[in-house]
Amino acid sequence: MIFKNNTKRRKYNRSSTLMKLSTVAVCCMVLTTIVSFIMLTGRMSEVKKLTAPENYDTYDKYVCMITSDDEGQFWQEVYQVAKDAGKEMGICVDMLSDTINIQQNPAQLLNIAIASHPDGIILEANSSDEMTIMLEKANEADIPIVTVLSDGMASDRISYISVNNYTLGQIYGSQVIGVAEKNANVLILTRSDTNAIGENLIITGIQDTIMDSEEYRNINITSNTIIDDDAFAIEESVRNIFMHSRTLPDVIICLDEQITTCVYQAMIDYNKVGQVQLLGYYDSDTILEGVRQGVIHSTIAVDTAAMGQDCVDAFAEYWESGYVSEYYDVDAKLITIENINSVVKEGNNE
Amino acid sequence: MNKRPLSNLTVRNKMLLAFFLPTALLIIINLFLYANTNRMMKSLDTVFKSNTTLNEMSQALGLVQASMTDYLNTRTSDSMEDYYRYEEDYEDMIELLNDEIIDSDNYLLERNIRKVSEEYLRLTTEIIEAKRGGNVEKYRGLYDEAKNLYVSINNMIYSLNNEQFKKNTVSYKALTDTMGSLEGINLMTLIIIGLANMSFIILIAATITNPLSKLSEAANKVAVGDFEVEPVPVVNNDEIGVVSKAFNSMVASIDDYIKTIKINMETERLMKEKELLMETHLKDARLKYLQAQINPHFLFNTLNAGAQMAMMEGADRTNEYIQKVADFFRYNIKKDHDIVTIEEELELVETYIYIINVRFAGDIHFDMEITDENLLKYYMPSMILQPIVENSINYGVRNIDWEAHIKLKVYRMEETICISIEDNGVGMSEELINRILTKDYVASEDKVDSNGVGLNNVINRLELYFKEEDIMSIESEGEGKGTKTVFYLPMKEKNV
Secondary structure (H helix, E strand, O other), X not given: XXXXXXXXXXXXXXXHXXXXXXXXXXXXXXXXXXXXXXXXXHHHHHHHHHHOOOOOOEOOEEEEEEOOOOOOHHHHHHHHXXXXXXXXXXXXXXXXXXXXXXXXXXHHHHHHHXXXXXXXXXXXXXXXXXXXXXXXXXXXXXXXXXXXXXXXXXXXXOEEEEOOHHHHHHHHHHHHHXXXXXOOEEEEEEEOOOOHHHHHHHHHHHHHHHHHOHHHOOOEEEEEEEOOOOOOHHHHHHHHHHHOHHHOOOEEEEOOHHHHHHHHHHHHHOOOEOOEEEEEEOOOHHHHHHHHHOOEEEEEEEOHHHHHHHHHHHHHHHHHHOOOOOEEEOOEEEEEOOOHHHHHHHHHHO | OOOOXXXXXXXXXXXXXXXXXXXXXXXXXXXXXXXXXXXXXXXXHHHOHHHHHHHHHHHHHHHHHHHHHHHHHHOOHHHHHHHHHHHHHHHHHHHOOOOOOEOOHHHHHHHHHHHHHHHHHHHHHHHHHHHHOOOHHHHHXXXXXXXXXXXXXXXXXXXXXXXXXXXXXXXXXXXXXXXXXXXXXXXXXXXXXXXXXXXXXXXHHHHHHHHHHHHHHHXXXXXXXXXXXXXXXXXXXXXXXXXXHHHHHHHHHHHHHHHHHHHHHHHHHHHHHXXXXXXXXXXXXXXXXXXXXXXXXXXHHHHHHHHHHHHHHOOHHHHHHHHHHHHHHHHHHOOOOOEEEHHHHHHHHHHHHHHHHHHOOOOEEEEEEEOOHHHHHOEEEOOOHHHHHHHHHHHHHOOOOOOEEEEEEEEEEOOEEEEEEEEOOOOOOHHHHHHHHOOOOOOXXXXXXXXXXXXXXXXXXXXXXXXXXXXXXEEEOOOOOOEEEEEEEEOOOOOO
């Protein structure tokens, strides 16, 4: 009897297991359908998000920004600060060259800017004829212009934002006295599309500082303007200087970020570290690394954040009151191997 | 609440579930997939629409510039008409571009294209007017300006086209990736549901066929007569479960029925056996009687004729004697005379004693004592008492020197009717009594004056009729002390 009962129970259990497995199979089908639904819905919502129109903020004012080296770190920093500051004030700051793939010179960009009727233009002006014509055109179109770092000859700009170039020259001059011999050759490298007046003031500041020191009056100062009309022209010009070592100066003062970077790399490539003293411009990561390595003796960093903020503030004040200060002074700092860490830390904290 | 809902499904519903559930699920998934794929195909169609629009815009701009230049070169009305047509087309196109200041590079570029294009169209219109007015200096100066803007607009459209293309390519890739994912999910779903469905069908089929196999196995056993089969297990409440339950009940009923039939048959067989035995004994008694009496009918008729003759001659005693002899034989040849009342049996004994006394000149003194007349109405087999009385005469009192007495007594002892036949003859030895009672004694067949019914026959018929043993006792105190035969008969109505 016990055997019979066990057999019966076993058979019953077998049937029961079949029913349980059938139920599991049904549940599996239903679950798969639900999971598929969830997965499909998930994928579809992702696509929906992707293809949905993006939401952007709209602004009341539109300001175009045009500089000589839009892709350089210096101008990108100024642009970002101006853009962020503008957002808070309802001003849309747009670096025109960022959105136009084909390379255009500042005068061509200014022409486009004028035709697109912005509420204002932030411009690193120069004294070229083309630029002068465009500035006149902008005046005719009643577009207010704020020049930054360098000013145009015929510009009827509403404000000019820059470091004091003469002071900048004095800083460079005192650095030259610190590193050069009494009859050393000093070469000042400038860029063709930058402001000649500003550069002249810097050079004057350097010369005045050196002349003030009777010991270093014999220092020979020459300046070389690199014509930036072709692609890679700056780099090639810098290489040419180093290829002829007989005319290689003892001190090179660079008044441009890109020129500083090119000279720094050329000094390493041509093994001229220690032989040539480099006084740079701007505090990009590469330049700061050069200072740390001792390749670059010192560099002067312009306060890009203040510059960007001042650009937007100038327009805001102008639109609000109809008047604005003609000149905004921006601080400049000397960075050497001695103070580099404290300056960088300070910058990061800001 | 039912814990096993599938167990309660009928076979029809199980099959419907097996077919419709996966089909319904697959239809739902595929409909959903179809709707989404359709939507995505539409999205894919529109992904590069912005690029197409920009290309058309660039072409339209080229046509404006070309038609203007053509007019400046040729001053034909056709070229002027072309210019105005293309200018209008282009104007319609740029009106679709964004006009607001929005924090997006592409939207800002769109705005700039629109504004610069408006400026360009203003210039070209001015150029056409100057040309028509013959103001050569003006249109030449403006032409250069317009050409510069034309180049700039083209550059801007090219740039925007590039950016849109990059963005659209990302969207396109995402859409095609999603299409791939949808395909993958669908395939995976199809495979899983397919496998689950196959398993489900196999399992459901097993739940249908397994009980059927067991049922058929059990039915085959029953078919060969094995009703001791285990009940078929009933797990599901479907049609097969119902049939299995019915089968189990049927097998149980058949088994019970067969057992009852067997018992009845056995009882019937035993009864028939008894009946046949009774009949055999009776027939045996009659046969022996008939063999002894030659032809009772002939004898009976003859005796009747003798009686009539004695009566006519005035021989009354002879007449009475012949009448008694005739009665004696009549008793034996009566049909349906197997069972008689005690009274009839006693009458036969009296008749027999009368005949014997005539034969042996009244030597035998017969006494009959009945304590309760009611006892005479009860029934017993016929031809029982007469053979005993005959034995008492033949073996007990025939050859004795003293006066022969035979005493028959009917009395009641509780629920038993006692009939005792006592003689004062030669008596019987204990050994002989035992042999008679154990049916070991066989009387000699050649007794001429016996009616042929032996003691064994008497005892057997009594036991068969009353279904009891020890129905008769024989007592004898020794040689010359007589014999007493007592019947202990249960009170029995006829046919009960």
